[in-house]
Amino acid sequence: MLDGRSRVRRRAGLRLWLSGGWLMLAAGAALLAPWIAPHDPLAQDLFAGRMPPFWVQGADPLYWLGTDSLGRDVLSRLLHGARVAFAVALVAGLATAVLGAALGLLAGFYRGWVDMVVSRFIDIWMAFPPVLFAILLIAVMGPGLTSIIIAIVIIDWTRFARVVRAEAMGQGAMDYVASAQVAGRGRFSTLLVEILPNVLPTIVVLLTLEMGIAVIVEAILSFVNLSISTDQPTWGGMIAEGRTSIHQAWWVLVVPLVALFLTVLSFSQLGEGLKDRFDPVLR
Amino acid sequence: MLRRSLLRLASTLVTLLGVAVIVFVVIRVVPGNPIAMMLPPGATPEDELRLKALYGLDKSIAEQFFIWLGGVLRGDFGTSISTRQPVLGLVLGRLPATLELSVMALVLAVVWGGALALIGTRFRGGRTEAAVDVGNGMALSVPDFLWGLVLILLFGVLWPVFHISGRISPSLDLPFTTNFYLFESVLRLRFDLWADIVAHMFMPAVALALPLAAIIAQLLKQSLKETMHLDYVTLSRTKGYDETHVITRDALPNAVLPTLTLVGVQFTFLIGGTVIIERLFSYEGLGNMAIDAVINRDLPLIQGIVILFALIFTGVNLIVDLLYTVLNPRLRHA
Amino acid sequence: MSYLHIENLTVGLKGTGDRLLRGVSLSVDAGEVMGLVGESGAGKSMIGKAILGILPRSAEVLGGVIEMDGENLLALPPRLRRQRIGAKAALIPQDPLTALNPSRRIAPQITDRLVDILGWDKARARDRARESLAEVQIPDPDRVLRCYPHELSGGMRQRILIASAFAAEPKLIVADEPTTALDVTVQKQILRLIRDMQARHNTALLFVTHDLGVVAKICQKMTVLYGGMVLEQTDVRSFFKAPGHPYSAALLAATPRHDDPAASLTPVPDHVVQAVRAEVAAADRMQRHG
Numbered sequence: 001m002l003d004g005r006s007r008v009r010r011r012a013g014l015r016l017w018l019s020g021g022w023l024m025l026a027a028g029a030a031l032l033a034p035w036i037a038p039h040d041p042l043a044q045d046l047f048a049g050r051m052p053p054f055w056v057q058g059a060d061p062l063y064w065l066g067t068d069s070l071g072r073d074v075l076s077r078l079l080h081g082a083r084v085a086f087a088v089a090l091v092a093g094l095a096t097a098v099l100g101a102a103l104g105l106l107a108g109f110y111r112g113w114v115d116m117v118v119s120r121f122i123d124i125w126m127a128f129p130p131v132l133f134a135i136l137l138i139a140v141m142g143p144g145l146t147s148i149i150i151a152i153v154i155i156d157w158t159r160f161a162r163v164v165r166a167e168a169m170g171q172g173a174m175d176y177v178a179s180a181q182v183a184g185r186g187r188f189s190t191l192l193v194e195i196l197p198n199v200l201p202t203i204v205v206l207l208t209l210e211m212g213i214a215v216i217v218e219a220i221l222s223f224v225n226l227s228i229s230t231d232q233p234t235w236g237g238m239i240a241e242g243r244t245s246i247h248q249a250w251w252v253l254v255v256p257l258v259a260l261f262l263t264v265l266s267f268s269q270l271g272e273g274l275k276d277r278f279d280p281v282l283r
Numbered sequence: 284m285l286r287r288s289l290l291r292l293a294s295t296l297v298t299l300l301g302v303a304v305i306v307f308v309v310i311r312v313v314p315g316n317p318i319a320m321m322l323p324p325g326a327t328p329e330d331e332l333r334l335k336a337l338y339g340l341d342k343s344i345a346e347q348f349f350i351w352l353g354g355v356l357r358g359d360f361g362t363s364i365s366t367r368q369p370v371l372g373l374v375l376g377r378l379p380a381t382l383e384l385s386v387m388a389l390v391l392a393v394v395w396g397g398a399l400a401l402i403g404t405r406f407r408g409g410r411t412e413a414a415v416d417v418g419n420g421m422a423l424s425v426p427d428f429l430w431g432l433v434l435i436l437l438f439g440v441l442w443p444v445f446h447i448s449g450r451i452s453p454s455l456d457l458p459f460t461t462n463f464y465l466f467e468s469v470l471r472l473r474f475d476l477w478a479d480i481v482a483h484m485f486m487p488a489v490a491l492a493l494p495l496a497a498i499i500a501q502l503l504k505q506s507l508k509e510t511m512h513l514d515y516v517t518l519s520r521t522k523g524y525d526e527t528h529v530i531t532r533d534a535l536p537n538a539v540l541p542t543l544t545l546v547g548v549q550f551t552f553l554i555g556g557t558v559i560i561e562r563l564f565s566y567e568g569l570g571n572m573a574i575d576a577v578i579n580r581d582l583p584l585i586q587g588i589v590i591l592f593a594l595i596f597t598g599v600n601l602i603v604d605l606l607y608t609v610l611n612p613r614l615r616h617a
Numbered sequence: 618m619s620y621l622h623i624e625n626l627t628v629g630l631k632g633t634g635d636r637l638l639r640g641v642s643l644s645v646d647a648g649e650v651m652g653l654v655g656e657s658g659a660g661k662s663m664i665g666k667a668i669l670g671i672l673p674r675s676a677e678v679l680g681g682v683i684e685m686d687g688e689n690l691l692a693l694p695p696r697l698r699r700q701r702i703g704a705k706a707a708l709i710p711q712d713p714l715t716a717l718n719p720s721r722r723i724a725p726q727i728t729d730r731l732v733d734i735l736g737w738d739k740a741r742a743r744d745r746a747r748e749s750l751a752e753v754q755i756p757d758p759d760r761v762l763r764c765y766p767h768e769l770s771g772g773m774r775q776r777i778l779i780a781s782a783f784a785a786e787p788k789l790i791v792a793d794e795p796t797t798a799l800d801v802t803v804q805k806q807i808l809r810l811i812r813d814m815q816a817r818h819n820t821a822l823l824f825v826t827h828d829l830g831v832v833a834k835i836c837q838k839m840t841v842l843y844g845g846m847v848l849e850q851t852d853v854r855s856f857f858k859a860p861g862h863p864y865s866a867a868l869l870a871a872t873p874r875h876d877d878p879a880a881s882l883t884p885v886p887d888h889v890v891q892a893v894r895a896e897v898a899a900a901d902r903m904q905r906h907g
Contacts (some may be wrong), residue, residue, distance in 0.1 A: 087479065120297070123294070123298045123301075124302055124552070127301075128592070129557075131555060131556070131559045132555070134559075135577050136310065136577055136589075139577045139578070145597070214428070216426050224559075224574055226577075238431065243435070253432070261433070265421070266425070268424035272420070272424075513715055514710050514711070514712055514715040516709055517671050517708075518778075520669075520670070521703065521708040521719075523732060523734040532716055536721075
């Protein structure tokens with residue numbers, strides 16, 4: 001038994017290190033993009049269009065990961081695109097977590113009419129196709145980073161609210177809450193001091209997962225050309241361009257796709273790894 | 284039983300009404316002016332007002348909503364602004380494509396996920412189960428959109444065995460009277476067409492199916508493994524049955540029920556995923572039409588599509604509830 | 618030669634040096650009832666599980682012989698062993714509420730072995746199922762055969778499990794605490810039923826229990842176990858007259874008496890437990906060096 005458990009722990013540890021490592025690397029690249037990007041991501045060079053990446057015959061050593069059909073440097077666009085991806089992940093993820101968790105806590109702890117309203121909204125939200133909803137919201141608010149973040153918060157708050165509500169309900173029924181109340185602690189203070197710390201690990205896990213989802217939503221919106229102005233390179237925008245020239249210049253699709261894939265995978269593995277860490281059964 | 288069903292139905296109706304209100308309000312604060320785009324150059328402000336009145340856009344949002352709701356109850360979903368055709372006809376014309384794609388993805392997911400769960404249970408505790416778990420983890424970590432792109436690269440470009448765009452090859456003569464191409468091609472015994480349609484649908488269907496397959500595999504395997512510890516399974520072993528027989532006959536029917544409810548919710552996620560997957564594979568279904576409608580600011584069409592999606596989502600959940608009751612002998616007699 | 622003969626059976630926990638059964642030997646003949654007695658963890662049900670090939674996945678047979686009908690089961694390939702067990706042995710499980718498959722009707726749960734393993738035709742198997750239910754005094758067998766388990770009471774389900782065990786005319790039955798999960802009033806009826814069925818079918822019966830009172834009622838021979846080791850093997854009459862091992866004596870003193878429930882109970886004293894533990898440890902050392 002002991003042997004099996006430690007093997008699980010070791011595998012979970014490796015998973016945390018690998019995914020955390022990639023995210024640190026990508027976030028660092030995003031932060032330093034203006035200084036480390038070899039070219040201007042928007043500069044077009046029509047004579048150097050569709051140059052392949054360095055490991056393919058005929059590559060230009062100036063463009064490590066090749067160029068797209070307008071001759072823009074793929075590596076520089078990738079690095080600048082990471083800025084958008086991580087900004088959206090961080091801000092949208094946190095904002096969604098705060099709104100969703102707050103509503104979930106209130107509904108699960110106070111019950112009554114608050115719970116009825118929140119639950120009804122969750123039901124309605126569950127009947128929307130989320131991607132369509134996001135596209136609709138962006139169409140309403142107009143493209144831009146702020147619009148994307150607001151759209152993600154509006155669509156995804158239910159992910160937090162659903163889970164946190166159930167947990168808060170479970171915690172609220174436990175003896176320690178009753179004894180805190182007997183000891184004279186107020187309702188709201190009980191919620192903050194007794195319930196929130198116990199629900200926090202769940203919120204952190206969900207937040208990690210939500211960051212991955214935010215990156216994907218941003219990419220999807222860029223893909224349907226609704227994200228940000230064309231002046232700002234994004235992974236989704238690069239993928240959309242790559243999709244159209246897939247037979248002529250596959251690397252324009254492959255490079256951002258690999259970055260997006262690894263980032264989304266890492267967020268999700270990080271979340272799963274944290275879940276195992278927090279799980280009292282494995283701890 | 285009846286009381287529960289009625290309550291359930293009422294709650295579903297409230298949800299649908301909520302969806303309608305939210306879409307209606309959201310799209311009416313769209314800053315872009317759909318009417319302006321329809322006007323020919325040199326149109327006067329009077330022309331614009333007349334056009335607005337024609338589409339009812341000059342009234343208050345509440346008024347517009349009740350007019351629209353009254354129409355819906357009579358089966359009239361309004362007229363599309365961009366195509367000037369009735370919304371209901373447009374939407375119903377595209378619905379079969381999306382339904383066929385979703386159902387194909389569901390079938391793939393159930394078969395693939397079920398097979399993985401059975402294999403993982405049969406060889407539990409070994410390398411095979413570990414491999415199944417790793418595969419599931421990967422499939423779950425990455426959404427359908429990315430799987431679609433990976434599939435396009437692998438089987439559309441590197442090893443082009445499937446079509447990556449459209450629903451059917453445009454050069455083919457289509458003898459169809461309905462839009463259920465896949466279904467009708469089988470009925471008409473046109474297996475050449477059927478093969479072409481499947482070659483188009485397969486990639487988007489696999490992309491949609493992968494995450495669901497992984498969820499089914501994971502839940503069902505968990506549930507199977509729990510069931511394998513139960514006394515009736517042990518008793519079955521002492522009767523002389525081998526492991527495979529015990530898993531499929533004794534454990535499976537009892538392990539399916541807890542999986543079923545969750546699969547219902549997940550299937551609605553799959554249907555929601557068709558929106559972007561159809562776009563990715565240029566598949567002419569509802570989702571693709573929805574994105575065009577948003578880009579064209581075609582308000583009546585957007586409303587119609589969203590309501591239809593909501594109807595499908597809630598309908599799926601109702602069906603799953605019903606299935607659960609039918610499949611569970613304990614509830615069936617209650 | 619006895620119908621079931623176990624020689625030096627050793628079962629261990631996989632991947633550790635721990636042993637759950639330490640060289641158990643016993644024999645049961647047709648028409649005989651052998652009680653396997655001990656506290657929980659003594660390994661008494663592990664013996665039945667090893668015979669029937671249903672050890673938990675964490676356990677494995679390390680050595681010994683399980684001979685049934687003159688054939689060493691442990692030497693057979695797994696497939697053949699399963700079929701032999703299915704054809705010649707049966708289990709009466711502990712908990713009637715969990716031992717029937719909730720999603721299958723009663724009839725196929727009795728007839729499946731007859732048709733699939735013994736190769737009977739369906740009509741004959743159905744007739745046999747009906748007879749078996751009648752034999753365990755279930756009224757209206759035809760209706761019961763069509764029921765799902767949840768429609769029947771616990772006592773009824775235990776009768777069905779007994780009928781199912783005897784339906785294939787096995788020569789050996791393992792009963793794993795078959796009355797523990799039942800009401801006291803039902804217990805007596807079920808015990809009598811098992812004894813009657815066993816006598817009528819001339820079956821060899823291994824009766825696993827922690828209850829010496831039950832042993833006195835139903836068994837002819839008994840084996841007392843501690844820590845997976847046989848402490849004493851004797852016939853029931855002489856056991857109750859004079860237990861042969863100090864631990865057995867203490868166990869007997871710790872058993873509530875059915876004729877006089879008010880009589881004071883003495884738990885197994887510490888020094889007896891320590892002595893028997895030392896005995897198990899000594900046997901382990903012997904085995905390691907020998």
